[in-house]
Amino acid sequence: MVKVFCRIIKDKRAITPVLSNLLLTVVAVAAMSLATTATYLITSNLRENMSERIIIEDLWFDNLTGSSIKVYLHNVGKVAIRISAVYINHTSQIFNSPFNLEIGAHKWLDIPYSWVSNELYYVDIVTSRGFHVGGYYKAP
Numbered sequence: 001m002v003k004v005f006c007r008i009i010k011d012k013r014a015i016t017p018v019l020s021n022l023l024l025t026v027v028a029v030a031a032m033s034l035a036t037t038a039t040y041l042i043t044s045n046l047r048e049n050m051s052e053r054i055i056i057e058d059l060w061f062d063n064l065t066g067s068s069i070k071v072y073l074h075n076v077g078k079v080a081i082r083i084s085a086v087y088i089n090h091t092s093q094i095f096n097s098p099f100n101l102e103i104g105a106h107k108w109l110d111i112p113y114s115w116v117s118n119e120l121y122y123v124d125i126v127t128s129r130g131f132h133v134g135g136y137y138k139a140p
Contacts, residue, residue, distance in 0.1 A: 052131045053077035054101065059123065061115050061139045071109040071123065075101040081131070086111055087124040115139045 058072035069088070075081055083099040085092060088111065095111050115121065117139050124134035 051078035052081055052127060052129050054081055054125070054127065054131065054133050056123075056125070056133055056135065057106070059137050061137075063140065067112060067114050069111045069113050069115060069121075069123065071111065071125065072106065073101060073109055073125070074106045075103055078103065082128040083109065083125060084128040085126040087122075087126070087134075088113055089122050090124070 053076045055074050055076055056071055057074050060070045060072075062068040062070060073083075080100065080102045083095070083097070083101070086095045086109070087093065093111050093113060095109060099107070099109055101107055109125070111123075119139050120136055121139060122134060122136050124132055126132050
């Protein structure tokens with residue numbers, strides 16, 4: 001029995017294939033777990049971006065002062081949003097920040113801006129995830 005055991009230990013032919021198969025299995029499992037994690041992270045971010053929807057329900061040029069534009073926003077998406085930038089005629093504007101809008105919520109966004117009567121303005125509102133909503137509006 002001792003002779004058989006010594007002969008098995010001295011025989012190296014069976015050890016190399018076993019170790020290489022074990023190493024290959026470990027590498028394959030590690031690669032698949034990395035791929036699964038990456039896929040989950042990418043799709044969850046895409047799901048949030050695709051679920052983000054906001055509409056401009058109303059836009060008013062403030063006649064009292066002539067120095068602000070008020071935009072009534074409605075979050076019709078499936079995630080809460082945060083407004084990160086406002087552009088008028090492709091120029092960044094200051095607004096009442098931070099501006100967060102929960103799911104299904106409505107809210108006025110006040111943009112300090114000196115507008116001129118009968119002029120056309122392009123108003124573009126951008127969320128923190130990069131969703132744009134905007135359009136052309138003519139001042140009264």
